Amino acid sequence: MIRLHHVPFSRSFRVLWFLEELGLEVEIVRYSIRDGSMRAPELLAISPAGRVPGIEIDDLSMFESGAILEYLAETHTEAGFDCPPGHPERHRYLELLHFAETMGALIENLNMQHLFLYNPKDASPVVIKILTARLRGTLKALEGMLREEGYLLEKGFTAADAMMGFNLFAAPYYVKLDPFPKLRAYRARLEARPAYQRAREKDGEQDFYEKDFYPVPEGA
């Protein structure tokens, strides 16, 4: 039994996508960041900070997308989406899997500034400018690490790609990817994966981005 506590187009999409990659059945419980549903006791029992993803797998439950993906990859090694201790790319696997959350936290803070403040006038143009520059810096770093083909690791698709890949669909709301050709090609390779497309069909409608792009406010 696998039950995923999920907000459409949030970090829980990483888990939804990875479950599809592994061919595992999932029951989805959906929430919205906007309507208070994330304070539900059933979510807090699994994810005590009231964040998604939370997951129930038979008798255990977990939160934190990176930990969940590592756990799923390690308990389904037949798929080859893990990178075990002793593998020559192990250090890169861990580095990129966790670097995805450096980028994810910047996107989250930009979401807060642009979308989720009760009073939009409380947003800080200077903070938005700094966060946007820092997000661009992480994208530039990733561009420098990518190869012309394949995935993050030479060994092929891994949990690190599902972690990082999600970011590449969210970051362009704040930073245009035009200057990053390797990133765009990598994103297209991820998007072409059948499991990614099946996960998108299961995801649900996101209810926070209303525009395609949110620029840094003028005068920041």
Ligand SMILES: N[C@@H](CCC(=O)N[C@@H](CS)C(=O)NCC(=O)O)C(=O)O
């Ligand atoms: N590092 C955590 C972050 C989880 C997280 O903050 N998720 C966001 C959605 S992307 C959330 O639940 N936000 C609800 C809120 O901030 O109230 C992970 O990767 O699972």
